[in-house]
Amino acid sequence: MAGSKHQYAAGTHIFREGDEPDAAYVIDAGRVEVYTVHGGQKLVLNYLGPGDLLGEMAVIDREPRSASACAVSDCTMTEIREDQIQERLQQADSVVRLLLQALLRRYRTGLKAVRDRGIPLPEPASDEGDHGHVIDKFRLEAELMDAIENAQLTMVFQPIYDLQQSRISGFEALTRWNHPQRGYISPAEFIA
Secondary structure, eight states, X not given: OOTXXXXXXXXXXXXXXXXXXOXXXXXXXXXXXXXEEETTEEEEEEEEOTTOEEXXXXXXXXXXXXXXEEESSOEEEEEEEHHHHHHXXXXXXXXXXXXXXXXXXXXXXXXXXXXXXXXXXXXXXXXXXXXXXXXXXXXXXXXHHHHHHTTOEEEEEEEEEETTTTXXXXXXXXXXXXXXXXXXXOHHHHOO
């Protein structure tokens, strides 16, 4: 698949603990195991599925990956590039950024303590229900980047009609997106 969509076969690593982050992912299909190794033993931290975010923590705080992620089944994922996330963080209120940094530091410290003791973490609820609109926005943004790369955007000229003079008085240029699966997408969806 093009650009923002990635496919991973079962048993394939998406990333490994200690890797430098370059992207996060939204899992579109499949299941991913997130784990760490402690004392030569594999410690499963979580299983993630469709609608879940993967790898966002390292991209947000720009620290090495705190765990490995491996496809348990064949997976399709939408990539969220680091610059997409960093741009939004820079636009956020400085207090929100400070709170997020503090939470991530504490989370990493807690995760290390859990890892060192070999205690499994409970499986959290999927993000899809509460944050589906945010996930959809990232997906649409990624698809729009693919559309630009694959020349799916076209310009059309729409006449401007002068009703008083009963004639065309000019044209306006409009962008249209012909999505390969969804057909034509309204500009209201992708122009913000």
